[in-house]
Amino acid sequence: MPRSRLSGSFSTPRVDVVIDMGNPVLNVAVDGFIKIGAVAATRAAAEDAYHSAKSGNMSFDKLEHSFKKMCKEGAYWGTAAGLYAGIEYGAMKVRGTRDWKNAMIGGAMTGLVISAASSHDRDKVIMDAITGGAIATAAEFLNYLT
Amino acid sequence: MPRSRLSGSFSTPRVDVVIDMGNPVLNVAVDGFIKIGAVAATRAAAEDAYHSAKSGNMSFDKLEHSFKKMCKEGAYWGTAAGLYAGIEYGAMKVRGTRDWKNAMIGGAMTGLVISAASSHDRDKVIMDAITGGAIATAAEFLNYLT
Numbered sequence: 001m002p003r004s005r006l007s008g009s010f011s012t013p014r015v016d017v018v019i020d021m022g023n024p025v026l027n028v029a030v031d032g033f034i035k036i037g038a039v040a041a042t043r044a045a046a047e048d049a050y051h052s053a054k055s056g057n058m059s060f061d062k063l064e065h066s067f068k069k070m071c072k073e074g075a076y077w078g079t080a081a082g083l084y085a086g087i088e089y090g091a092m093k094v095r096g097t098r099d100w101k102n103a104m105i106g107g108a109m110t111g112l113v114i115s116a117a118s119s120h121d122r123d124k125v126i127m128d129a130i131t132g133g134a135i136a137t138a139a140e141f142l143n144y145l146t
Numbered sequence: 147m148p149r150s151r152l153s154g155s156f157s158t159p160r161v162d163v164v165i166d167m168g169n170p171v172l173n174v175a176v177d178g179f180i181k182i183g184a185v186a187a188t189r190a191a192a193e194d195a196y197h198s199a200k201s202g203n204m205s206f207d208k209l210e211h212s213f214k215k216m217c218k219e220g221a222y223w224g225t226a227a228g229l230y231a232g233i234e235y236g237a238m239k240v241r242g243t244r245d246w247k248n249a250m251i252g253g254a255m256t257g258l259v260i261s262a263a264s265s266h267d268r269d270k271v272i273m274d275a276i277t278g279g280a281i282a283t284a285a286e287f288l289n290y291l292t
Contacts, residue, residue, distance in 0.1 A: 036287060039283050051269075084288065085291045123200075126196055133189075134189035
């Protein structure tokens with residue numbers, strides 16, 4: 001089964017969750033969902049920690065609100081990332097090569113799907129697909145710079 | 147001199163601009179500026195091409211407006227990318243390792259600087275730094291999935 005390739009580059013906090021869905025595309029998508037969901041939940045937690053450290057008060061209600069926000073943001077970012085990782089992996093398999101065009105296809109399709117799910121304005125959906133493709137291409141290029 | 151490492155993964159359209167600034171951090175930053183600026187300019191051009199293909203008219207004024215938008219967006223994305231690439235590279239050199247924490251530092255510092263340059267709300271600047279770090283970490287993780 002395809003184990004997560006993250007383990008090498010990922011030292012502290014060590015997260016290595018392996019879930020086998022029996023299908024490589026699904027494995028990649030679930031991996032993306034879990035990892036990026038965790039990043040987004042951490043971001044939401046950091047944001048709320050800053051706010052409560054600044055205002056100096058902390059209540060059970062606030063904690064509950066923070067937790068709900070972590071789950072919501074984690075699920076949202078995780079869905080986008082899982083979709084992206086699955087489509088990019090699928091594009092790599094279909095095209096048979098590994099280059100920035102897979103990232104562009106993944107980003108554009110993810111932008112399209114996420115935008116189409118939340119909006120009925122066709123122009124906006126196409127703009128979001130173009131922007132998604134551009135962001136994914138930019139991230140892919142940046143990765144090869146250093 | 148450090149040549150661009152992109153050439154291997156980058157087949158059609160082939161772009162290989164090498165500018166030597168005499169300093170590795172500056173080289174990486176300039177490389178990021180040019181490449182991501184080009185991606186952003188392409189995005190702006192694609193957006194305007196869609197709009198004029200849909201409305202079916204095309205004038206010199208519109209072309210001029212598109213070109214100005216390409217330059218503006220290219221410069222904006224390019225600045226953010228150059229800043230990010232330079233800081234990430236610097237963090238790698240200072241820390242002596244290559245892992246997701248460099249991306250997090252780069253993203254957080256870039257978010258901080260870009261936000262501080264355009265806004266005077268201190269809370270918003272810190273939120274943007276947290277979000278920048280989270281986005282860069284997420285992009286770094288996604289890159290190791292496939």
